[in-house]
Structure formats: structure tokens, C-alpha cells
Amino acid sequence: MLSATSKIALLPPASLAARARAAVAPSVAASLSSRPLSSSAGAKKSLVTGEEGVHQTMQVSKAWRNKPLFRRQGDVRFKTGLEAANLLVAEAKRRDAHEVTFIDSVRSTMQCLSPIFDRNPRYAFVAKQLMEAERYIQFRVAWIDDTGVVRMNRGYRIQYSSSIGPYEGAIHFGHHVNSSIVKSLGFDAVFSNALTGFDVGAAVGGSDINPFDKSEAEIQRFCQSYMTELAKYIGPDIDQPTMGMGVSEKEIGYLFGQYKRINVKSSSGGKPFLSAMDTSAPGYGVAHFANEMLQDRGDSLEGKRVLIIGSGKVARSVAEKLLSFGAIPLTFSDASGHVYEPDGIDGGKLATINKIKNERGALLGRYIIASTTAQFNDPGSVLDIPCDLCIPCASMGDIDEAAVNKLADNGCVGVIEGGHGAVTPEARKVLKKRGLMYGPDKLTLTGPSIAYALGHKNATDERLAAEVARIYKDVKITAQEFNARGDLFAGANIAGFLRVANVMLNHGAV
Incomplete structure (x- = not known):
């Protein structure tokens, strides 16, 4: 039986968007959760108000617009959505100025979300919360190469958001992997996974090892060392790592082999954990x-x-x-x-x-x-x-x-x-x-x-094609609703954000 959170997460944009009103009352949530899960119903209605067209008579909560977005060295308020987006980017720079890739992701996303902040200032406060990951893990990965030399790499796992469901996301191996890239990919995964409409959270991990110039034995030893530490933080119904850049079925197999050596439980609900899905x-x-x-x-x-x-x-x-x-x-x-x-x-x-x-x-x-x-x-x-x-x-x-x-x-x-x-x-x-x-x-x-x-x-490929068609339609409608017709980048960011943000509003400050 679906939980209230699951029902909300599964709603399509045409239904979800109505939750973007200034007041998100429990009665509204209840009525929304009972609506059909079809994106075709009411496709012409606004994602924010449920009204026709993009110029709506939305009742904006003045209380949220008057609240300070930041309270560091004096209260900082905003008057427009673009001003709120700029303030959020500036805050990300203040905290993580050295992580250029992550800052670029935040800037691109917040610029797309500024129309939402205009229509409902409360969402700017949700975006501020979403800029910080729920958990960030960095650890040492020591392993021995074929010549007997001890090698050292950094391991990462950023569990960015579990608002909609358990963490899930790729593991990337490559010399380019660093904290900035992991945070950037984790932040983007929040929106990407939310677009699917399934109960999927967002996480990303990896290491700065180059898997292409290593022997098979070296990769196996590295994966075993990496998983020995990572196993403390992942598991069925907690965090599901998947294949990413430089990580194929072989690497996933080595990682799972070490995981089941350490843990007893390796599946949940009939779904195998750390399985090498269809590539x-x-x-x-x-x-x-x-x-x-x-x-x-x-x-x-x-x-x-x-x-x-x-x-x-x-x-x-x-x-x-x-x-x-x-x-x-x-x-x-x-x-x-x-x-x-x-x-x-x-x-x-x-x-x-x-x-x-x-x-x-x-x-x-x-x-x-x-x-x-x-x-x-x-x-x-x-x-x-x-x-x-x-x-x-x-x-x-x-x-x-x-x-x-x-x-x-x-x-x-x-x-x-x-x-x-x-x-x-x-x-x-x-x-x-x-x-x-x-x-x-x-x-x-x-x-x-x-x-x-x-x-x-x-x-199956037929089911994948059907889901892709549904998601594409949702994103296209979202872009139209926010005066960005044909801009799939803006549509994807807005639709993904609304799915996550509407659930986060029900969770409170967590």
C-alpha cells in the first residue's frame, strides 16, 4: 500500500503543480493524492495554480516574501524570483567557492527555478535547503597493485536526497572524479531521478582511480577495498549504487561480492541489491x-x-x-x-x-x-x-x-x-x-x-519507451507552463524540483 509520500511523489506535473500554491494545507495534499496519475488530465492547467494559461491570479503568500532568505550578518530578503536565485547562487559560492563544477550546476538550476520563486516565494526556502546534501562521505581507499606497492585513492558517496525514496545513483571511477564533480552530479541526480515519477532518491559516488590502465586483479582488489568502507553506509532500502562512468558489470560484480561477504542481507522486496542491470x-x-x-x-x-x-x-x-x-x-x-x-x-x-x-x-x-x-x-x-x-x-x-x-x-x-x-x-x-x-x-x-x-x-524496451514518452510529455508541458516553450532543460529542472519540493514541504525542516 502506498504511503502518503509515495502518492505525492508519483503525481504527474499537471497534478503536482497545483501543490505549488502559497498554502500547502493537509486537506489539499489529501485531495491531490487521490487524483488520477495521468499527465493527460488537465494538461493545459498551470503547474502552480491549476488555472488555465500561464498568467494566473495566484494568491501569493506575502508572509513568505517578507521573511529573510538568509540571516547571516543581517536579514537578507528578495523581491523577485531572479533576485532569490542570485542570492542562492551567492550562498553556494560563499560555502563552496572552490567547487566550480558544483557552482555551475547550482547556477544553471536556480536560473531555471526563478519563475517558481516569483510565483511562490516559499519555494526559494526549499531550494536553499536542497542545496545542501543530506550526507557526504569521503574516505581513504588503500589497495595493493600487482607489484606489491600500496596505492591510495579517495572514495566518495554523497547521499543527496531521500525525500521521495531510498537513495539511488551511479558510482563513477575516473581520474577526473573529485568532490566538486560528485556534488554536482548528486545535485543534478535529485532532479533527474524525481522526473521518473518513481520512489527514487538521489545519490552519487565513486573514486579518482583510472580503471582503464589497471589489470583485472588490481580492479578487484580496489573494488573490495572501496566496498569495505562504503558498506557501512549503503544497503537494500537505504542506498542502491548503480553503474556509472568507468563502472561496468565487472566492477559491480566485485563490489557486490565484497558487500555480501560483509553483510547478510543482499536483497529486498524481490529486488537484488547491487545487481548489474541491463547495460x-x-x-x-x-x-x-x-x-x-x-x-x-x-x-x-x-x-x-x-x-x-x-x-x-x-x-x-x-x-x-x-x-x-x-x-x-x-x-x-x-x-x-x-x-x-x-x-x-x-x-x-x-x-x-x-x-x-x-x-x-x-x-x-x-x-x-x-x-x-x-x-x-x-x-x-x-x-x-x-x-x-x-x-x-x-x-x-x-x-x-x-x-x-x-x-x-x-x-x-x-x-x-x-x-x-x-x-x-x-x-x-x-x-x-x-x-x-x-x-x-x-x-x-x-x-x-x-x-x-x-x-x-x-x-522491457517497450515499457522503457512508454515511460520515456510520459516523462518527455511532462517536461514539455512544464516548460510551456513557465513561459519556456521548447526549453527542455528548464522544463526538466522545474518538473523535477516541484516533485521533490512538494514532498519536502510536508517533511518540514529536516
């Missing part, structure tokens, strides 16, 4: 969102030439699903460079690339031996290749302003993020200016959370 879920989700976006424009993926940046498990599953839609994947890339197939990468060529990349540390350069048509690092930049769509699935910040301009000049009509933070904040502005379609990672990377919530037996 295709993230990539398939990205492809489904790309298809939804094109269909919304009266187009389809059929015949589209797609530039894929990266060659990890997500990039390759994106290519696999694109082929089923009739699209033409053109490229893959890694540390060695990029491979380009002028006539496209078909199923046979993709199978060859899969075989190469499934070997730890293997580089794409080996593919040239198996293909007579592939071009390696020709042209010099993968962005010089004409395409219809670009799906970056590799490093954070791969797509900057110059990259967007180059893609647009070469005929690209859209960028769909297949990796976390692949598009920089500055590049997002250029995408909007040049009129390119943009699928933000908060929206496109909801596949893993959907798959886990549905369970292994129910997480």
Missing part, C-alpha cells in the same frame, strides 16, 4: 528521448546521420538502438582518437567494436585492422564530420561553444546528451541562439532509474 538501459533511454524529440517536430530518426562521441557501454548501446530506428551511427571515439565510417556503422561493425571495447583498456585503433572502410582520425576532429545529430557520451564538458558552432555550421540540428554534463553551460546558450535541438542529461539519462524501478522482469 543497454542508459543508451536505449537516450535514443528513445532523441526519437521523442524528433517526432515532436514531425520528424523521425529514420536516415539520420548521427555523430557519437565516446565508445563506452552507453555510446555503444545508443548506436544499437539507433540502428533499430533506422538511423546511421557514424563514429565512435576514445583516448586514441576516433573512427569514422562514411557509410555508417552497421550491426556487424558494431559487434566488432563491442568485442574490442569489452576488453579492459583496449583502444579503438584496433578496429582499423578489421575494417577496410573505416577512417581513423580523419578528419582531424570528429566535429568536422557533417551530421544530423550529435550524441556526446564521453567526458564532461566535451561540447563547448566552439563545438556547438562547428556542429551547427556542418548541418547538425540537435545535440542529445548521452553523458553527464557533456554540454557546458556556455554551450547551452549557443545551442539556443543557433536554434539547435537540445536534450539535457537530466532528462535523457533517466533510463537507469526507470529500469531499476520497473525491475528486471518488467524493464
